[in-house]
Amino acid sequence: MTALAELDEATLVSRARDRDPAAFELLVRRYQRRIYTLCLRMLNGASGDAEDLTQETFVTAWRRLPEIQNDAAFGGWLYRTATNKCLTVLQRRRPTVDLDDHHPPADVDSDPARTAGTSAAMSALSEALRQLPPQQRACWLLREVHGRSYQEIADLVGTTPTAVRGRIARARAELAEVMKPWR
Template structure:
């Protein structure tokens, strides 16, 4: 069952096969977590959002029109759940952001420089409008095609291309100091 295509698993899950749905969840859950964490800026919240997305997807499997597109359908659900969470979220400290010690093979200076660069990148991403950030993250972190992003976010492909182009231009400008 682990080697089965998404479409086969989705059809079996729709028929009530819990094991097939578990395989889908294990296959696509890590991507959904990374995407939600980057949108929300919190590992803790991303786990809640992904879990909520999987519950919603399980209840709405009958609404899945094309079983071969189950990944995009799940990403759309997790995206919507993350945006909902952003709308109602209260600011709080995230204990998961505590610094961990640097690996022994890296000098403290290199670790600090890499962390500062990464922080600058996430700060720049946070400045992007939400739709541009969502498009950019799907393209750059999940390697989605423009068509897949358009489908996942329910946008025209031309709009996705424009949003990604504007996001890239903005990020290049923001990260100029790190060249």
């Protein structure tokens, strides 16, 4: 397994396509946290649903590995698969959020006023993200949190880079308006 860990992604994808479970396990380890985080944020903090969709994404990846034409494009394909699964869930129902699943990180300087302000700001941002239309939320998260390019996002959500820019601009404007009190 140690020798596999040093292989590049394209080689691991090729080996996983040949049904090497150790190679696929390494791919899962490399992407699992990022895909889970994307699903969690797209689904408004519904951790159980995010876990389920992350698992479904990797099950789909295992089944459909032979269809991937470009081994180096595996990461983008995973993001697209997870994004589409989340959008499908969001279109079927309006997700609910269990506030007990969201715990703000402890503030290292233990200043209660600062901790309360940070907690309030994060709650406001989470609520603002929940209010965005799913397509805007997906584009904003893929760009701002996951660092994807406009072209990648366009490919992931099935639109043009211009439409992605517009969605992100509208999302930024709405989020900036909501977050004015915390500036």
